[in-house]
Amino acid sequence: MQKYKCTISYDGTNFSGFQIQPEKRTIQGEIEEAFQTIHKGEHVRIYSSGRTDTGVHAMGQTFHFKSSLMIPCQNWKQALNALLPDDIHVQNVITVDDSFHARFSAVEKEYRYYILNRKDVDIFKRNYVYQYPYALNLSYIREACFHLQGTHDFTTFSSAKATVKGSRIRTLSKVWCHRHRDILEFIFKGNGFLYHMVRIMVGALIDVGRGKIHPADIPYLIKAKDRRLLGQTAPPQGLYLWRVIY
Amino acid sequence: MQKYKCTISYDGTNFSGFQIQPEKRTIQGEIEEAFQTIHKGEHVRIYSSGRTDTGVHAMGQTFHFKSSLMIPCQNWKQALNALLPDDIHVQNVITVDDSFHARFSAVEKEYRYYILNRKDVDIFKRNYVYQYPYALNLSYIREACFHLQGTHDFTTFSSAKATVKGSRIRTLSKVWCHRHRDILEFIFKGNGFLYHMVRIMVGALIDVGRGKIHPADIPYLIKAKDRRLLGQTAPPQGLYLWRVIY
Numbered sequence: 259m260q261k262y263k264c265t266i267s268y269d270g271t272n273f274s275g276f277q278i279q280p281e282k283r284t285i286q287g288e289i290e291e292a293f294q295t296i297h298k299g300e301h302v303r304i305y306s307s308g309r310t311d312t313g314v315h316a317m318g319q320t321f322h323f324k325s326s327l328m329i330p331c332q333n334w335k336q337a338l339n340a341l342l343p344d345d346i347h348v349q350n351v352i353t354v355d356d357s358f359h360a361r362f363s364a365v366e367k368e369y370r371y372y373i374l375n376r377k378d379v380d381i382f383k384r385n386y387v388y389q390y391p392y393a394l395n396l397s398y399i400r401e402a403c404f405h406l407q408g409t410h411d412f413t414t415f416s417s418a419k420a421t422v423k424g425s426r427i428r429t430l431s432k433v434w435c436h437r438h439r440d441i442l443e444f445i446f447k448g449n450g451f452l453y454h455m456v457r458i459m460v461g462a463l464i465d466v467g468r469g470k471i472h473p474a475d476i477p478y479l480i481k482a483k484d485r486r487l488l489g490q491t492a493p494p495q496g497l498y499l500w501r502v503i504y
Numbered sequence: 505m506q507k508y509k510c511t512i513s514y515d516g517t518n519f520s521g522f523q524i525q526p527e528k529r530t531i532q533g534e535i536e537e538a539f540q541t542i543h544k545g546e547h548v549r550i551y552s553s554g555r556t557d558t559g560v561h562a563m564g565q566t567f568h569f570k571s572s573l574m575i576p577c578q579n580w581k582q583a584l585n586a587l588l589p590d591d592i593h594v595q596n597v598i599t600v601d602d603s604f605h606a607r608f609s610a611v612e613k614e615y616r617y618y619i620l621n622r623k624d625v626d627i628f629k630r631n632y633v634y635q636y637p638y639a640l641n642l643s644y645i646r647e648a649c650f651h652l653q654g655t656h657d658f659t660t661f662s663s664a665k666a667t668v669k670g671s672r673i674r675t676l677s678k679v680w681c682h683r684h685r686d687i688l689e690f691i692f693k694g695n696g697f698l699y700h701m702v703r704i705m706v707g708a709l710i711d712v713g714r715g716k717i718h719p720a721d722i723p724y725l726i727k728a729k730d731r732r733l734l735g736q737t738a739p740p741q742g743l744y745l746w747r748v749i750y
Contacts, residue, residue, distance in 0.1 A: 267627055268627065269627050269628055269630075315628070344627065344630050345627055345630070346627070347625050347627045379593050381513055381514065381515050381590065381591055381592070381593045382515055382561070382632060384515075384590050384591070386628060
């Protein structure tokens with residue numbers, strides 16, 4: 259049995275998230291079905307770096323799988339792309355050591371979030387950015403980004419629904435925001451992310467940009483460990499799992 | 505009864521074209537349903553500048569309608585956008601003279617066609633551009649564009665299926681191609697277009713760009729009036745009805 263690491267992109271619009279579920283169209287479900295075809299009916303399980311929610315996209319999601327078929331990496335890519343629907347694309351397949359695990363071997367993950375910040379709706383981008391019509395102050399947002407960077411307990415920025423057992427301490431090595439014309443690009447790089455954490459951070463950064471939250475209050479909000487102090491979670495369609503770093 | 509001209513954009517991906525059809529999701533069907541709601545069940549017919557096919561988009565399609573409701577233009581826009589699905593967007597509504605007709609008053613139409621010309625697939629653009637992986641010679645394409653410009657019988661560039669009764673002579677005032685990084689943008693402006701004409705021209709221009717057709721042969725192909733001399737019709741998802749000029 260050879261172990262492989264596979265890097266994929268997908269358009270999350272028409273999926274009920276990554277994780278396989280009965281009767282639902284999921285990314286894992288489509289990929290495992292393609293593997294089953296290649297393995298003549300035998301089920302092959304894939305192990306991803308983590309889930310993504312309904313409507314969330316990926317530029318560089320990763321998973322590992324094992325196979326006894328003697329297929330070169332380039333041919334794995336071709337065979338999978340030939341079988342997969344056109345909203346999932348295999349970018350690359352490489353062989354890995356048996357100790358590799360797509361989730362546990364990951365050192366960092368990078369997420370990006372895109373806001374189209376203008377009054378007029380762009381219907382062609384409705385599934386690919388969050389369209390936000392009100393003016394946002396980039397300097398305030400960047401000051402808040404700076405306060406989010408580093409090692410903190412991110413309880414304030416995790417879903418109230420989530421019942422995490424372990425620590426909620428995570429280290430974000432990069433939190434930053436760029437403006438390219440009317441697009442705001444948020445970059446989040448860190449060693450781990452809690453459930454809905456990126457979208458809750460973006461929701462808070464929007465409130466900072468509008469002047470509802472003062473950027474200097476971010477450290478106090480972190481210390482309070484209370485999700486209820488923040489407003490809305492930003493919608494899924496602006497979020498991209500950008501890459502997984504090993 | 506006041507007559508209005510309405511300008512809309514739509515993402516053609518999830519529609520069976522513009523024209524209303526039973527049991528199918530169409531742009532006309534969705535808009536007439538919104539009007540029926542506004543008019544408390546009374547049917548209101550809309551008259552467009554022309555149809556678009558399944559998968560074809562519009563940045564500036566136009567239609568006219570009549571109503572006895574005393575609603576200011578800005579409120580028409582808001583009311584329609586509130587009722588329409590998120591893949592149709594009303595850009596603007598203005599009052600027009602009773603002699604105005606969205607189709608017959610049009611002087612020219614502009615279409616644009618987008619090719620993503622690179623090896624790697626971009627799954628996020630699969631419904632919005634034609635992804636073409638082979639190198640295309642822009643100088644050849646531009647020479648061919650020049651030959652398509654002007655007044656010609658465009659029988660060679662019309663669908664063999666179409667049974668047009670009248671003349672197939674049309675005047676194209678602009679045919680041109682720009683490259684922005686890996687995107688090729690084709691612009692076609694003219695006083696009328698035959699069925700599939702833009703997509704057949706793009707198919708021919710691709711064959712010119714690959715070297716399958718010499719640009720100097722375009723005048724002879726036009727004169728031959730024979731669709732069978734050309735190759736494939738370019739796919740719908742790269743095509744946008746850009747604007748209608750009155």
